[in-house]
Amino acid sequence: MTRSYAAEATAILNHLGVDPARHTGGTMAVFTPLTGEQTASLPTDTAGSVADAVTRAQAAFRDWRRVPAPRRGELVRLFGEELRAAKDELGRLVSIEAGKSPSEGAGEVQEMIDICDFAVGLSRQLYGLTIATERPDHRMMETWHPLGVVGVISAFNFPVAVWSWNTALALVCGNPVIWKPSEKTPLTALASQAILDRALARFGSAPAHLAQVVIGGRDVGEALVDHPGVALVSATGSTRMGRSVGPRVAARFGRTILELGGNNAGIVCPSADLDMALRAIAFGAMGTAGQRCTTMRRLFVHDSVYDALVPRLVKAYASVSVGNPLETAALVGPLIDGAAFDAMQAALAAAKAAGGTVHGGDRVTVGTDAGQYARPALVEMPTQVGPVLEETFAPILYVMRYTDFDAVVEDHNAVGAGLSSSIFTLDMREMEQFLSAAGSDCGIANVNIGTSGAEIGGAFGGEKETGGGRESGSDAWKAYMRRATNTVNYGRSLPLAQGVVFDI
Numbered sequence: 001m002t003r004s005y006a007a008e009a010t011a012i013l014n015h016l017g018v019d020p021a022r023h024t025g026g027t028m029a030v031f032t033p034l035t036g037e038q039t040a041s042l043p044t045d046t047a048g049s050v051a052d053a054v055t056r057a058q059a060a061f062r063d064w065r066r067v068p069a070p071r072r073g074e075l076v077r078l079f080g081e082e083l084r085a086a087k088d089e090l091g092r093l094v095s096i097e098a099g100k101s102p103s104e105g106a107g108e109v110q111e112m113i114d115i116c117d118f119a120v121g122l123s124r125q126l127y128g129l130t131i132a133t134e135r136p137d138h139r140m141m142e143t144w145h146p147l148g149v150v151g152v153i154s155a156f157n158f159p160v161a162v163w164s165w166n167t168a169l170a171l172v173c174g175n176p177v178i179w180k181p182s183e184k185t186p187l188t189a190l191a192s193q194a195i196l197d198r199a200l201a202r203f204g205s206a207p208a209h210l211a212q213v214v215i216g217g218r219d220v221g222e223a224l225v226d227h228p229g230v231a232l233v234s235a236t237g238s239t240r241m242g243r244s245v246g247p248r249v250a251a252r253f254g255r256t257i258l259e260l261g262g263n264n265a266g267i268v269c270p271s272a273d274l275d276m277a278l279r280a281i282a283f284g285a286m287g288t289a290g291q292r293c294t295t296m297r298r299l300f301v302h303d304s305v306y307d308a309l310v311p312r313l314v315k316a317y318a319s320v321s322v323g324n325p326l327e328t329a330a331l332v333g334p335l336i337d338g339a340a341f342d343a344m345q346a347a348l349a350a351a352k353a354a355g356g357t358v359h360g361g362d363r364v365t366v367g368t369d370a371g372q373y374a375r376p377a378l379v380e381m382p383t384q385v386g387p388v389l390e391e392t393f394a395p396i397l398y399v400m401r402y403t404d405f406d407a408v409v410e411d412h413n414a415v416g417a418g419l420s421s422s423i424f425t426l427d428m429r430e431m432e433q434f435l436s437a438a439g440s441d442c443g444i445a446n447v448n449i450g451t452s453g454a455e456i457g458g459a460f461g462g463e464k465e466t467g468g469g470r471e472s473g474s475d476a477w478k479a480y481m482r483r484a485t486n487t488v489n490y491g492r493s494l495p496l497a498q499g500v501v502f503d504i
């Protein structure tokens with residue numbers, strides 16, 4: 001008997017207490033990429049129901065913004081506890097819905113737990129500066145206040161972690177959240193919301209509708225993007241999507257955090273530890289079937305180590321296990337759907353036409369199922385042209401030779417996206433140059449690790465066509481608050497700044 005992932009997904013949702021009316025009897029069909037089996041059909045929202053959700057969230061905001069931040073942190077602490085308790089179930093559902101291996105599914109939930117821990121501490125550290133003033137008996141300071149309703153639009157590839165980065169911070173910063181998950185992964189969203197609802201029930205005194213999920217396609221996302229009541233739109237997806245979202249939100253003077261495409265590269269220098277580089281590149285380029293925004297897509301290898309490294313990589317590509325990661329120990333799971341498979345094949349054909357030598361990339365048949373599996377592809381390219389300049393959301397690594405360090409840093413930066421980057425070297429001059437103002441132009445620049453798998457403690461995001469937004473750690477929280485500069489006069493006269501005189 002073949003396993004039914006639909007039945008398993010339904011059992012997980014029921015166990016987490018998700019209302020069956022939210023995932024049955026609707027028109028939006030969802031499928032597991034593991035086998036192509038349909039898992040659910042969900043009723044969808046409309047522009048009108050999104051507007052209602054915004055109205056409810058605005059009401060929640062009026063209460064939540066007045067709750068002391070450390071108390072708001074207590075809600076996020078409880079959420080972290082509930083996530084710990086539900087880690088196996090939610091990780092399993094991520095695997096079913098996004099096709100990730102069990103370890104990657106669990107890792108994604110671990111990111112959610114980590115950001116909760118971070119946000120709890122942060123809830124006591126939302127501080128501003130006190131600034132010297134030029135006037136006697138005055139004090140100047142800045143205060144950070146809750147911003148308003150936060151709209152989160154997330155992608156299929158990290159269906160729950162990215163929402164949690166936004167939500168944990170938004171909640172401690174005093175904001176309600178409305179989440180529009182990818183139409184490819186709505187079940188994990190409903191599950192995550194149910195887990196948060198458990199924390200809300202235990203917390204007891206949060207306003208209703210502090211966190212809501214709206215389901216649907218582009219029109220539902222656009223309703224959030226265009227609604228003047230949504231103060232911040234945090235959107236993860238393609239650069240094409242960001243080109244539409246950014247200007248629309250800007251036109252109404254809303255704020256955005258955009259986390260868009262990546263075309264992340266590694267540079268392997270003459271002194272590199274090649275064993276370490278091999279493992280880092282393999283995970284960075286093939287892990288999660290090349291469907292992370294941080295996936296390594298380009299590799300520049302110094303001429304002197306090319307022949308020692310690249311044949312080993314080609315071998316790893318030929319032998320890595322591809323299959324259903326819930327049935328076998330496969331390291332590379334399915335692509336999300338047939339369109340992703342077609343895009344991969346089109347990019348490989350274009351690379352070949354541009355003089356590339358393609359290793360791998362063929363379809364892998366897994367059982368008799370309709371899952372879209374492909375062997376990861378390593379493509380040796382003479383130069384950086386054509387598809388190498390674009391992000392194809394699939395496991396393709398373009399490998400190029402280099403001889404001159406300054407020139408390779410320029411080539412590294414000569415693409416539209418600017419998310420993540422890494423260098424493999426034991427030479428501190430190369431390392432420091434790569435990390436310097438004249439080095440990598442990405443939001444993330446690593447040394448002797450791959451481009452993917454960032455920890456939540458750092459700010460996550462990138463420059464140029466990646467959109468410029470920052471999420472998760474460091475001071476990314478500031479995007480979720482509004483800053484007020486306060487000047488207080490505790491004296492008995494009214495000196496004007498800049499020595500201006502205005503005596504009446």
Ligand code: UN1
Pocket residue numbers: 111157158162236291292293294451452453454455
């Ligand atoms: C994404 O692909 O949208 O750095 C997020 C990483 C993960 C997050 C990826 N921590 O690969």
